[in-house]
Amino acid sequence: MSSIKWKVVWNTVSQLFGKVVGSGAMLLVSIMIARSFGAQGYGDFTKITTFVAFFYLLVDFGLNAVYLKRQTDWATLLGLRFVGGIILMFIAIAILSFLPQGAAQGYTGMVRLGIILFTPTILIQGFIVSANAMFQKNLRYDAATVALTVGNIVVVVLVWFAVYGLSNRVGILGVTTSLLLGLCVTAIVSLFFVRRIHGSVNISFDFGISKTLFLAALPLGITLLFNQVYFRVDSLVLTLTRSTTEVGLYGLAYKMFELPLVIPTFFMNSVYPLFVRQLNQESGIRNQGIKHMVKKILLFMIPTSIFMILVLWFAAPLLSTIRPEFFESISILRILIIGLPFFFFSSVVMWALIALGKQIALALIYGSLMTLTIVLDILIIPTFGAIGAAWITVGSEALVLIISGFVLQRYLRNS
Numbered sequence: 001m002s003s004i005k006w007k008v009v010w011n012t013v014s015q016l017f018g019k020v021v022g023s024g025a026m027l028l029v030s031i032m033i034a035r036s037f038g039a040q041g042y043g044d045f046t047k048i049t050t051f052v053a054f055f056y057l058l059v060d061f062g063l064n065a066v067y068l069k070r071q072t073d074w075a076t077l078l079g080l081r082f083v084g085g086i087i088l089m090f091i092a093i094a095i096l097s098f099l100p101q102g103a104a105q106g107y108t109g110m111v112r113l114g115i116i117l118f119t120p121t122i123l124i125q126g127f128i129v130s131a132n133a134m135f136q137k138n139l140r141y142d143a144a145t146v147a148l149t150v151g152n153i154v155v156v157v158l159v160w161f162a163v164y165g166l167s168n169r170v171g172i173l174g175v176t177t178s179l180l181l182g183l184c185v186t187a188i189v190s191l192f193f194v195r196r197i198h199g200s201v202n203i204s205f206d207f208g209i210s211k212t213l214f215l216a217a218l219p220l221g222i223t224l225l226f227n228q229v230y231f232r233v234d235s236l237v238l239t240l241t242r243s244t245t246e247v248g249l250y251g252l253a254y255k256m257f258e259l260p261l262v263i264p265t266f267f268m269n270s271v272y273p274l275f276v277r278q279l280n281q282e283s284g285i286r287n288q289g290i291k292h293m294v295k296k297i298l299l300f301m302i303p304t305s306i307f308m309i310l311v312l313w314f315a316a317p318l319l320s321t322i323r324p325e326f327f328e329s330i331s332i333l334r335i336l337i338i339g340l341p342f343f344f345f346s347s348v349v350m351w352a353l354i355a356l357g358k359q360i361a362l363a364l365i366y367g368s369l370m371t372l373t374i375v376l377d378i379l380i381i382p383t384f385g386a387i388g389a390a391w392i393t394v395g396s397e398a399l400v401l402i403i404s405g406f407v408l409q410r411y412l413r414n415s
Helices: 003-062 063-070 074-096 111-118 120-137 141-163 171-198 207-241 244-279 282-324 324-338 342-353 359-414
Strands: none
Touching: 003 063, 003 074, 003 111, 003 120, 003 141, 003 171, 003 244, 003 282, 003 324, 063 074, 063 120, 063 207, 074 111, 074 207, 111 120, 111 171, 111 282, 120 171, 141 171, 207 244, 207 324, 207 359, 244 282, 244 324, 244 342, 244 359, 282 324, 282 342, 282 359, 324 359, 342 359
């Protein structure tokens, strides 16, 4: 067990190191974009990346969790993501044609072109998350860290060249292309390591196996989809009802808010295989084991989330040093970080329920809260703007934690 614990620690540290490098790179990219293009330009950048990033979740769809449980051939997983990624690219472009276009609100011609240029990242993301499944299975997230680090270094260099080397001549589209190329490098390096671990990199598409994988992942995929919608719908409503400048102010604050959220995500990626191993025990021993693991993880999450609140609270005024117009992002960021403990704790509860096979319950929870969040966003954001969006984000995650925590506690007590 000590060797397993050290592997978990090593993988968690590897992921955190990679994410520190990745988050640092994205922070530099965000600062360069915000400083060079202002809130208006950063708003356009946010519209492009937020729209496409929604489809990253669909190409992921929780298939890695099913792969780890069923030990399906990795080539089939990659093949399913390849086919799904191509389909999602066309769907993304098709949906774009129905969205409103306007000078102050909506999706301008330039933003639409940026989205079209950025859609190949949906397929690339499919390759990256498939490689991560292999790394997670073999507890080799150090390989994912190397790939992520190399790709982010390429992104920073290319964005710097696009912004400063070309004197802003390529604009936001040049920055978007730089991100695309950086993700390509991450995917190539990831697949290189997969070949070293697995022995080969092949794509195989078996309709029967792929259908089985998809159906098995469907409850979790729907849950993650609901999660993504309620997590991102505020940016969409802001885009359609408020100015591009306000989208940029909210987008920069949200980017800073997302930095500490990688901690529970990557920690749970390392711990999830240990949750799965508990399923081989008898129900009583299994539930006690999972309950014990949840308590130990929360003991780590509580002080970590409080520490991150303090750091970001006092660091928030630095946003105005990028450009004075980002002064309004400070209050938005401070509202968002109040919800950090909710996001940290709900990640633990969600993956515990997934390990216990409670995806349908999770889908119902996130589906209900997604509906509530959409209604609140439509009613509140047009009047209160980014401030209203921030408070809805915090309140929604608090409800997720309360309801999902109740479900987990009740299941562990009664089964």
